[in-house]
Structures are given as structure tokens and as C-alpha cells.
Amino acid sequence: MRALALVLLLAGCGGEPALRRPNVLVLSIDTLRADHLGCYGYERPTSPRIDALADRGVLFESARAPSSWTLPTMTTALTSFEASTHGTTHFTKRLSDGFETLPERLRDAGYDTAGFSTNFLFSRRYGLRQGFIHFDETLARSSDPERLETGEPLADRGVQWIRWKAESSDDAPWLLWLHFFDPHWEYVPHEGITERFGTERVDLYDGEVAFTDLQVGRVLDALEEGGLADDTIVVLFSDHGEEFEDHGMTLHGHTLFGELVRVPLIVRAPGFTPRRVAGNVGLVDLLPTLIELVGLAPPPTAGGRSLVPAMRGATLPERATLLELHRATRPLSGLVEGPWKLIRATNPPEETLFHLGDDPGETADRRASDADVGDRMSARLDAELARSRRRAAGFSAETDVGLLPGDVQRIEDLGYAGDR
Ligand SMILES: [Zn+2]
Structure with missing residues (x-):
């Protein structure tokens, strides 16, 4: 072989x-x-x-x-x-x-x-x-x-x-x-x-x-x-x-x-x-x-x-890494590029910025203190999300799974809350 x-x-x-x-x-x-x-x-x-x-x-x-x-x-x-x-x-x-x-x-x-x-x-x-x-x-x-x-x-x-x-x-x-x-x-x-x-x-x-x-x-x-x-x-x-x-x-x-x-x-x-x-x-x-x-x-x-x-x-x-969490009540998106990581919440809108080299635990928000970096990352996130959505246009949107009786219970059994 x-x-x-x-x-x-x-x-x-x-x-x-x-x-x-x-x-x-x-x-x-x-x-x-x-x-x-x-x-x-x-x-x-x-x-x-x-x-x-x-x-x-x-x-x-x-x-x-x-x-x-x-x-x-x-x-x-x-x-x-x-x-x-x-x-x-x-x-x-x-x-x-x-x-x-x-x-x-x-x-x-x-x-x-x-x-x-x-x-x-x-x-x-x-x-x-x-x-x-x-x-x-x-x-x-x-x-x-x-x-x-x-x-x-x-x-x-x-x-x-x-x-x-x-x-x-x-x-x-x-x-x-x-x-x-x-x-x-x-x-x-x-x-x-x-x-x-x-x-x-x-x-x-x-x-x-x-x-x-x-x-x-x-x-x-x-x-x-x-x-x-x-x-x-x-x-x-x-x-x-x-x-x-x-x-x-x-x-x-x-x-x-x-x-x-x-x-x-x-x-x-x-x-x-x-x-x-x-x-x-x-x-x-x-x-x-x-x-x-x-x-x-x-x-x-x-x-x-x-x-x-x-x-x-x-x-x-x-190359920027795109992160997404499509929760019903509070969707999140994010971007990692170099040592920086931006997380954006909507509803209500909020952005946080972390320097992963100095702060790998992501505890110290630097969105205000490093506003230039944050603004650049924010614009980049918009562009990456738009690019990702544009690409979806080439594919059929028929994606309804059709939940069955008992599915919600099965989903909850796995520890997921009903926030989806
Ligand atoms: Zn898993």
C-alpha cells in the first residue's frame, strides 16, 4: 500500500x-x-x-x-x-x-x-x-x-x-x-x-x-x-x-x-x-x-x-475569520483578524473589541480605547457579511426542515434554550 x-x-x-x-x-x-x-x-x-x-x-x-x-x-x-x-x-x-x-x-x-x-x-x-x-x-x-x-x-x-x-x-x-x-x-x-x-x-x-x-x-x-x-x-x-x-x-x-x-x-x-x-x-x-x-x-x-x-x-x-450566531432574540456576529476580535450584538446594538494577544480570555473591551481598530473591524465585518450573503444567491433557498412532534423536547434535552 x-x-x-x-x-x-x-x-x-x-x-x-x-x-x-x-x-x-x-x-x-x-x-x-x-x-x-x-x-x-x-x-x-x-x-x-x-x-x-x-x-x-x-x-x-x-x-x-x-x-x-x-x-x-x-x-x-x-x-x-x-x-x-x-x-x-x-x-x-x-x-x-x-x-x-x-x-x-x-x-x-x-x-x-x-x-x-x-x-x-x-x-x-x-x-x-x-x-x-x-x-x-x-x-x-x-x-x-x-x-x-x-x-x-x-x-x-x-x-x-x-x-x-x-x-x-x-x-x-x-x-x-x-x-x-x-x-x-x-x-x-x-x-x-x-x-x-x-x-x-x-x-x-x-x-x-x-x-x-x-x-x-x-x-x-x-x-x-x-x-x-x-x-x-x-x-x-x-x-x-x-x-x-x-x-x-x-x-x-x-x-x-x-x-x-x-x-x-x-x-x-x-x-x-x-x-x-x-x-x-x-x-x-x-x-x-x-x-x-x-x-x-x-x-x-x-x-x-x-x-x-x-x-x-x-x-x-x-485573512479575516467570520463568526455568526443567528439567535432569534439577540443575533451575534464577529470577526477575528490578526490579534483582534470584534463581536457585534444587535437588539440592542453593541460592539466589543478584544486584543487576543494581551487578553486571550476576552474580558477587557477595547472598543472605546482602540476606536480606530474597532471602526476598521466593524466596516470589515459589514463587508464580510455582505460577501457571505451575496454568495448565497447562487443557491436554492429551500431549506425548511419541517420540525416534527417532539423535536422541541429533543432540542431542549441537548441543553439548548428556546432562543432559536
Ligand atoms: Zn455540537
Whole structure:
């Protein structure tokens, strides 16, 4: 299998056409704060397996989700469009079929594509199974409210899929996307794991992270044991973080502060030297990056850009990262550029400005003291939002999911208030 990967690498230098593209394993972990992983500086031992993956891959130190809850951010990861473009910003909205997702692009290039989801928002109903030939969402909690642990059966399915592929004579490359849910509320203790952290709210959360890390490790082991690690790109990211009263609240989906939008992003790809990338990037960049890594033509339009040059050691030109939270009562938007972050609330209108270098916790508002920067960021935010909305004009607006009886209860069970 190693020889095949080499053929692909040589193809870029004018050799024979590629025989086989690399496999892609995507590990998305719900509600995982970047700063609760060892490789992002956490002092607790929550993540030995993810840390080991980061040691052999490229770790993006300043990666951001485009929002602070699952539906808009997973849609952005799948499409490379910002929330104002894809429109999947509310529990009542589904992604229009007119968008082309990463699995669709890979399927059309000859990939076998499988997705296993444990979150009812990452689902067929929300238009997010587009392009997955196989899609299994039976582990999502909405189908079994008593099931508060899904990482182990999810990893079982992943391990099974990888073994099946390792033994197959079918040489088609594959995409396997596993979406883990355990760090999401509600937090449950895991025997033999959670005890080492304690019994407070944050301890239980760290236990969930450590449990998920163990399950991620099982999937990565299967890749090694199947002899597929050298032919497989591995991507690990989170859809958003979680708040532990950093700004006076808990859970997620209510603000655009760092504890909710700073996410881990790690890419391990054959032929790339391990490194850490400091510049601002986003989940919006995931699709163009993977498309380039597997050797396909870049998408004609995208909200993001390929991070492959940064993976090779180049410094990325600074580009503003757009943040959006389309709450019914108090919509928020924001922009990160260089060391600065602007957050805008409407209803009533209010802007706050933070210098992330001096104030990573986003506690000291400098909108008045650095008015010039704030004005520039504010104008830039207007321009970025307008650009994102203009791009939506090319797509069908038919996005009503049609809520079913009991949906509101299921949404509340996940800890989301009725503010959407
Ligand atoms: Zn989520």
C-alpha cells in the first residue's frame, strides 16, 4: 500500500497519473474545547491519543468554528461556506441539495464514503448526509434518550469499517467520517477514567474528553493494524467548545467567545512533516484543504482556502475569520483578524473589541480605547457579511426542515434554550 501512496506523490511531479488517492478519516468531536487537550496546553491528562496524533501531524493553534453550535459549524465543515451563505443556522433549516459537500466531491472522484453520526443534527433530515453512500445515525441520542454514552459503539463501527476495508480487494479509496458526541451535555462519569479528575462539572467534562480520546485511539489503532496508516489522511476537529462560566454561563450556543469558537484542528497526512501552525484558520478551510491533499481540483467557489501551504511551512496571508450566531432574540456576529476580535450584538446594538494577544480570555473591551481598530473591524465585518450573503444567491433557498412532534423536547434535552 505504501507503493501506491508514493505513486500519488510522484504524479504531482509529472510522472504517471495517480493510481489511487489517499483515504480520508475524519474524526469530528462534538463540544470539545481546544484548551482541554494536552496538545493545546491543558495541564490535565485528558488526551494522550490525540496528543500523539498531533505529534505526528500538523496542529493548527488558532482554529475557529464559524459559530458555537453544531448545525451551522458542521455545515460549514462539510461545504466550506459560512453560515450566511449555507443558511443552516436554525433548528428549522436544512442544507439545500444545491450545495456540494466534501463527501459528494469525494464520491464523484471514485471514493467509497461512509458517515456515522451520534448527533441528530448531523443527519439526513438536516441535509448533511449528502454524498455519504453509507450513513448511519442510529446512535444519535434522539432515537434513545437513555443512551448517554455513544463513543464506544461509534468507535466499534469505525474499527469494523477499517478492518473491512483493510481486508478488501476493492482498491477504491474511502472516506470514513465518525462524529463523536460524549463531551456534549449531559456529562456522565466513566469508570476508571473520570475518578482521576474529580466530581465537579468540569471534572466530569474532562472525563468525557478522556473517554473520547480512548475511543479515538481505538480507531487509530485499527488503521495501523490494517496497514492503512500510510495511505490515509487523518483529520480531527471539534464543532465548537463549551463554557464553564468563563463569561458567566454554561453549555454552548449562546455567545461567540473563545471558549466556544476556539476548536482543535489536527491534520496528519502522508508526506507531511509534523509542525504547529500559529495563524488564524477556520473550519471553513477544511474542505479546500482536503480537496488539495487528495489531489482534486479546487472548488470553484468556497468561503475558505486550502491550508496545505501552511502544512508545508509557509506563512499564510492573514485573512479575516467570520463568526455568526443567528439567535432569534439577540443575533451575534464577529470577526477575528490578526490579534483582534470584534463581536457585534444587535437588539440592542453593541460592539466589543478584544486584543487576543494581551487578553486571550476576552474580558477587557477595547472598543472605546482602540476606536480606530474597532471602526476598521466593524466596516470589515459589514463587508464580510455582505460577501457571505451575496454568495448565497447562487443557491436554492429551500431549506425548511419541517420540525416534527417532539423535536422541541429533543432540542431542549441537548441543553439548548428556546432562543432559536
Ligand atoms: Zn455540537
